[in-house]
Amino acid sequence: MNTTLSEAYKAHPLHLRDIIPLDFSSAHSLPDSHAWSHSQPNDDDYVSFNDDASSSSFIPIIDLMDPNAMEQIGHACEKWGAFQLKNHGIPFCVIEDVEEEAKRLFALPTEQKLKALRSPGGATGYGRARISPFFPKFMWHEGFTIIGSPSHDAKKIWPNDHAGFCDLMENYEKQMKVLAERLTQMMFSLMDISEEKTKWVGASNISGAVQLNFYPSCPEPNRAMGLAPHTDTSLFTILHQSRITGLQIFKEGKEWVPVHPHPNTLVVHTGDLLHIISNARFRSALHRVTVNSTRERYSVAYFYSPPLDYVVSPLVDSVARFRDVTVKEYIGIKAKNFGEALSLIST
Ligand SMILES: O=C(O)CCC(=O)C(=O)O
Ligand SMILES: [Fe+2]
Numbered sequence: 001m002n003t004t005l006s007e008a009y010k011a012h013p014l015h016l017r018d019i020i021p022l023d024f025s026s027a028h029s030l031p032d033s034h035a036w037s038h039s040q041p042n043d044d045d046y047v048s049f050n051d052d053a054s055s056s057s058f059i060p061i062i063d064l065m066d067p068n069a070m071e072q073i074g075h076a077c078e079k080w081g082a083f084q085l086k087n088h089g090i091p092f093c094v095i096e097d098v099e100e101e102a103k104r105l106f107a108l109p110t111e112q113k114l115k116a117l118r119s120p121g122g123a124t125g126y127g128r129a130r131i132s133p134f135f136p137k138f139m140w141h142e143g144f145t146i147i148g149s150p151s152h153d154a155k156k157i158w159p160n161d162h163a164g165f166c167d168l169m170e171n172y173e174k175q176m177k178v179l180a181e182r183l184t185q186m187m188f189s190l191m192d193i194s195e196e197k198t199k200w201v202g203a204s205n206i207s208g209a210v211q212l213n214f215y216p217s218c219p220e221p222n223r224a225m226g227l228a229p230h231t232d233t234s235l236f237t238i239l240h241q242s243r244i245t246g247l248q249i250f251k252e253g254k255e256w257v258p259v260h261p262h263p264n265t266l267v268v269h270t271g272d273l274l275h276i277i278s279n280a281r282f283r284s285a286l287h288r289v290t291v292n293s294t295r296e297r298y299s300v301a302y303f304y305s306p307p308l309d310y311v312v313s314p315l316v317d318s319v320a321r322f323r324d325v326t327v328k329e330y331i332g333i334k335a336k337n338f339g340e341a342l343s344l345i346s347t
Helices: 004-010 069-079 092-106 110-116 151-157 163-190 272-277 327-344
Strands: 061-063 082-086 125-127 142-146 207-215 227-230 236-241 247-251 255-258 265-270 287-289 297-305
Touching (some): 004 207, 004 327, 061 069, 092 236, 110 125, 125 151, 151 163, 163 207, 163 236, 163 297, 272 327
Antiparallel strands (some): 082 265, 125 142, 142 207, 207 297, 227 287, 236 297, 247 255, 247 287
């Protein structure tokens, strides 16, 4: 069982108030604790998706079977820090089954979900987004984090009926890992990184996690926030989003752009660790999630990172913009300093 990523969070315990979500099923108005001061745009503020729209307005959709996929991925990671991926090889039914299990989980009564509440020093189970302590207001969101086997947490929720959930999640994690390895090899070959330095790819002790996200429909979506702006701590993240728009990427430090869901495509975000390894060539994507008044939204994120003791450093020939840091150390810096983490390790 891979519990390594949990180790990195033990030293950074959270207060229970930053872990226990609101009981959204009984929230018929927006409590002050969840009311963000300024108006949040939602997807109604954007023109609906249209394939003819200017290609520079939407993150690129890349076909993994395209002979030029690697170059396209490089370009997307430089410009956007994100892309959508089709023909990725993960069977549709695998993704659909995981989304169904996420729906089954989040539809449970609050007291049943709270049985698997993340412990203050823990990394897995049910709870608010980990970034909650860094914002003055809470988010319109519930999450469930899985590292390795989810059986320990799932058993608390479904004492006699957790095997199906666990099998589907473990299979999803396994399949995502294979895809992540393929993408890592592509990104590393774009940067001319030698095989000597990428021996960890394919190892069993990589740091991987699956995050199930639920955004209930919200009585005042324009004053609420699904997930506040953040970058992922991972090397990169592979995300499945349900058919509801909500995810937005901050493009080139200028504007929020919606990432509209497309059937059978996965979203890939560059994370902080790839930002460091590429010496800021591949930028970690600042992203956030908006909510809406009528539709619930689900997403499933797979975070992929090297083993905890791997030393992350810029693996390019130019002057290094970041100092060396182990994955575990960087997770600690991010857990304490959030948005300042990259600048704290800048040279
Ligand atoms: O729900 C989404 O689309 C994004 C989720 C996300 O950013 C995360 O889990 O880190
Ligand atoms: Fe994220």
